[in-house]
Amino acid sequence: MEKHIVVIPGDGIGKEITTAAVKVLKKIDEIYHIGLTFEYQYAGGTAYDKFGTPLPENTIEAAKKASAVLFGAVGGTQWDSVEPALRPEKAVLGLRKALGLYVNLRPVKVQKELCEYSPLKPEIVTGSDILIVRELIGGIYFGDKCESEIHNGVERAWDLENYSVPEVERITRFAMEAARKRKNKVTSVDKSNVLATSRLWRRTVTKIAAQNPDILVDNLYVDNCAMQLAIRPTQFDVIVTGNLFGDILSDEAAVLGGSIGMMPSASIGELTSLYEPIHGSAPDIAGKGIANPLATILSSAMLLRYSLEEESAACAVEKAVDAALEEGWRTPDLYKDGFKKADTNTMTEVVLQYIK
Numbered sequence: 232m233e234k235h236i237v238v239i240p241g242d243g244i245g246k247e248i249t250t251a252a253v254k255v256l257k258k259i260d261e262i263y264h265i266g267l268t269f270e271y272q273y274a275g276g277t278a279y280d281k282f283g284t285p286l287p288e289n290t291i292e293a294a295k296k297a298s299a300v301l302f303g304a305v306g307g308t309q310w311d312s313v314e315p316a317l318r319p320e321k322a323v324l325g326l327r328k329a330l331g332l333y334v335n336l337r338p339v340k341v342q343k344e345l346c347e348y349s350p351l352k353p354e355i356v357t358g359s360d361i362l363i364v365r366e367l368i369g370g371i372y373f374g375d376k377c378e379s380e381i382h383n384g385v386e387r388a389w390d391l392e393n394y395s396v397p398e399v400e401r402i403t404r405f406a407m408e409a410a411r412k413r414k415n416k417v418t419s420v421d422k423s424n425v426l427a428t429s430r431l432w433r434r435t436v437t438k439i440a441a442q443n444p445d446i447l448v449d450n451l452y453v454d455n456c457a458m459q460l461a462i463r464p465t466q467f468d469v470i471v472t473g474n475l476f477g478d479i480l481s482d483e484a485a486v487l488g489g490s491i492g493m494m495p496s497a498s499i500g501e502l503t504s505l506y507e508p509i510h511g512s513a514p515d516i517a518g519k520g521i522a523n524p525l526a527t528i529l530s531s532a533m534l535l536r537y538s539l540e541e542e543s544a545a546c547a548v549e550k551a552v553d554a555a556l557e558e559g560w561r562t563p564d565l566y567k568d569g570f571k572k573a574d575t576n577t578m579t580e581v582v583l584q585y586i587k
């Protein structure tokens with residue numbers, strides 16, 4: 232049966248990194264005969280320049296029909312002055328909402344070869360293996376907002392956060408199931424000492440925890456969690472949190488392994504799912520051919536695992552990435568003396584060679 236992948240390169244390094252991941256998927260298809268087909272769609276600033284909108288209807292329709300979506304990244308300084316509703320980032324948010332991608336899985340596993348690149352000492356970071364389960368279509372990202380109004384004679388702006396019990400219940404249940412396949416521990420992260428939404432979050436998590444007595448559940452305030460990630464990352468198994476906290480904590484956790492260019496993600500929905508690196512369009516290195524493609528290649532492994540249920544193929548991609556690192560290949564974000572320097576293309580070719 233045909234498995235149709237909609238590829239959305241986006242902006243900046245998006246084209247370079249999705250090209251790399253598609254090469255990997257094509258090689259996998261030659262070996263595993265999955266029957267992959269590919270279709271390209273526009274989103275982000277590139278779509279805005281071409282069609283006047285960052286998220287064309289065609290892109291949404293194609294994504295809805297796809298077996299899975301592979302997404303690069305969007306955004307760039309050239310679109311900073313575009314009106315907020317048409318900013319490139321609206322494409323990511325719009326797609327997440329349109330596809331109902333309520334769970335964002337951001338695994339942080341520090342490869343042993345990369346421990347020495349971590350900003351943390353090897354003895355602190357070694358053994359870190361965290362799954363961040365981020366709620367993706369609620370919270371302050373999607374609440375009412377006001378870009379500008381005059382209040383008591385001064386200009387102000389506001390964003391409202393709201394979470395409903397069913398929204399928290401479904402993400403918490405997902406986190407429990409994920410923990411059951413790992414080390415049976417869930418840390419829920421909130422700011423319930425200050426925020427009403429966080430108090431509802433914590434009450435709801437506590438209720439779901441009582442229904443899952445085999446899972447050890449604890450709670451942390453987000454400020455403490457940010458600190459704990461830096462001082463004892465190995466204490467975490469699954470972290471479940473809201474949209475904004477998950478965004479921030481996942482960038483922090485990503486550098487445990489030395490570079491944000493290594494961290495994949497899966498955004499899971501009921502219709503289809505979307506796979507993208509957690510980093511952005513990296514305008515500072517776009518077009519230079521030096522972006523680390525591994526986060527996107529590892530996102531394609533998650534696509535094989537979660538959307539296509541091709542576990543062996545997913546493992547083959549992950550093993551090939553490990554092998555490339557073990558052999559000493561490094562893109563500039565991770566390069567040090569004594570290693571083999573690879574640009575985006577070279578790193579991709581090396582990974583392709585190791586796919587079995």
Ligand SMILES: NC(=O)c1ccc[n+]([C@@H]2O[C@H](COP(=O)([O-])OP(=O)(O)OC[C@H]3O[C@@H](n4cnc5c(N)ncnc54)[C@H](O)[C@@H]3O)[C@@H](O)[C@H]2O)c1
Nearest residue numbers: 304305306307320492509510511512513515516522523564
């Ligand atoms: N999902 C997305 O599309 C997404 C995610 C995050 C940020 N953004 C957007 O991307 C643009 C740039 O944002 P930013 O600079 O804050 O974050 P960024 O993640 O794009 O870049 C942060 C730093 O990490 C480096 N980096 C990122 N990915 C890399 C890779 N694969 N290889 C090597 N180095 C890499 C960049 O060069 C930069 O120095 C903004 O417009 C932002 O809104 C988009």
Ligand SMILES: CC(C)[C@H](C(=O)O)[C@@H](O)C(=O)O
Nearest residue numbers: 306320321323324478509511
């Ligand atoms: C680009 C932006 C809308 C997005 C987010 O904030 O969710 C990004 O930072 C991410 O982490 O995927």
Ligand SMILES: [Mg+2]
Nearest residue numbers: 478479482509
């Ligand atoms: Mg982010």
